[in-house]
Amino acid sequence: MxxxxxxxxxxxxxxxxxxxxxxxxxxxxxxxxxxxxxxxxxxxxxxxFSRFCSDLSPLQSQKILCWKCGAEFDSNAERVNCSECGIIQPLDKEANFFTYLGVPLAFNLDHDELGKKFRGKQAIVHPDKFAMRSKDELQHSQQHSTFLNDAYRTLRDPFRRANYLLRLIEELDEDLNxxxxxxxxxxxxx
Structure with a gap:
């Protein structure tokens, strides 16, 4: 050769x-x-990838305003509802699958824990719970539910999880050269 x-x-x-x-x-x-x-x-x-793990860890908190009541609270990729009024918030555009589900940013994940986090979050954001609410709330729940299903589907499969981690790191690579x-x-x- x-x-x-x-x-x-x-x-x-x-x-x-x-x-x-x-x-x-x-x-x-x-x-x-x-x-x-x-x-x-x-x-x-x-x-x-150890030097990148801190860069891909859960997002740093930023102050955001609730779209409904105007209350200011810390943004968190895991947060779904306003801490004051409890209304579902729009999906955080910067969230990644790991931070959204509240699991460690690592290849090896506990499948039982992942399933529990998925079911717990799905009980909060499922669109059926918002059928009789405003259009905005229903739309936000649909965004969360779609993102949640994609996150769970990706993270439960080792090959998809590895590809997703590589894509996250690729985004950092553009800045780091x-x-x-x-x-x-x-x-x-x-």
Whole structure:
């Protein structure tokens, strides 16, 4: 095999990704999408994302106003209702699936805890609860419910969860210009 055609990235894993398959070829093989076009002379290790974990952690609180009563309260990706009047708030545009469900930003998740968080949040935001309320409240509940279902569907599947984490990190990569992440992104796009 021609050495110039091989790509080798050696970056240590961190504790957030301790049980992620150690090579891209292992990950692809497990999902049965390994092809002859992906041949590596040696394993391509997944990168360490520990320095990014704090950047992807739950969003910092910002003061926002309730759309109904005007009360000021701290924004939180997990928060759904106003702390004063209890009215459902619009979906936070900056929320990610992890912060919205209140689970740690990590590859390894407790599936029982994830299911409990999903069911608890769904009991709060389900559109059926808002059928007799205002159009705005119904619309907000539909936004939350759609986002919640997407979050749960993504986070319960290891392959989708890994892809989602890579997309979150890719967003940071645009600002950070990290050569390792750029190499991994190019490799994943081919």
């Amino acid at each position: 021609n050495r110039s055609a091989c790509i080798l990235i050696k970056i240590p894993l961190n504790r957030c990704f301790a049980d992620v398959p150690r090579t891209i070829s292992q990950l692809l093989f497990r999902r049965r999408v390994f092809t002859d076009s992906l041949r590596f002379s040696s394993p391509v290790s997944l990168p360490s 990290d050569p390792y992440l750029s190499s991994l992104k190019k490799l994943m796009m081919t």
